[in-house]
Amino acid sequence: MALIQTVEPNEAEGHVKEIYEFMQKNAGVIPAPLQLASASPWMLDMVWQSIQYYSQHPNLGFGLLSSIRYLVAQQYDYAFCTDFNKNMLKMQGLSDDDIEKMEKDPLHAPLEDKDRAMVAFVMKSIKTPDAVDQEDLDGLHDLGWTDNNIMDAIAHGTNMIGSSILMKTFKMDQAC
Numbered sequence: 001m002a003l004i005q006t007v008e009p010n011e012a013e014g015h016v017k018e019i020y021e022f023m024q025k026n027a028g029v030i031p032a033p034l035q036l037a038s039a040s041p042w043m044l045d046m047v048w049q050s051i052q053y054y055s056q057h058p059n060l061g062f063g064l065l066s067s068i069r070y071l072v073a074q075q076y077d078y079a080f081c082t083d084f085n086k087n088m089l090k091m092q093g094l095s096d097d098d099i100e101k102m103e104k105d106p107l108h109a110p111l112e113d114k115d116r117a118m119v120a121f122v123m124k125s126i127k128t129p130d131a132v133d134q135e136d137l138d139g140l141h142d143l144g145w146t147d148n149n150i151m152d153a154i155a156h157g158t159n160m161i162g163s164s165i166l167m168k169t170f171k172m173d174q175a176c
Contacts, residue, residue: 004170007038015041019048032080033163036172054156059149063092064115065156068122070099071106072157075126078164079173114143121150122157 009030012020016038023030037047054065066088073081089099094110101108106120121140125132140150167173 002036002170002172004036004039006035006172009035012038016044019044023051029084031084032172032174033167036166036170039170050159054152057152059145060118060153060156061115063089063111064118064153066092067102067106067109067111067115067119068153068157069160071102071119071123072126072160073164074103075123076161076164078160078167080167081160081163114145117143118145118149118153122153125154126157126161 007016007020009020009024019034020030023034034044034047034051037044054060057065066085069081070085070089072078073085086099094102098110102110102119106123107116109116109119111119117140121132121136124136137147137150164173
């Protein structure tokens, strides 16, 4: 049981109900972090806008974003999102072996070279932000990534950290 009052799916009305129905229809589940955000209308709108933005991102694809979410969630022992995103990766055709290799080294992610480099950069940024230097950015630029893409990818990863803390604080971080 959560330590904070959230809107249960069967009690949702109005805007919250629309969001929940959309997620249930398109993702097959109402993600726990989204339900947690329902405790604050402003926070729910922010999370919803983020979901919409990244789901339609012109350059950061589903496989790349799922890989980022999975690896960051795993790094922060974020049970719900580790399981949820592992399932997303498996739905994309990744095997347990593929996922294990990616966990050990993001450069072994079964993605295109460009996306693999971005995943590795995000994880370097998450684990050792002070170690990031101009050479890292130049390498991404050489692969065709823009500063906008880089910022969006890093923000996607760092948002997982905040979500992890919120889920753990309010006792909603349970495996799915």
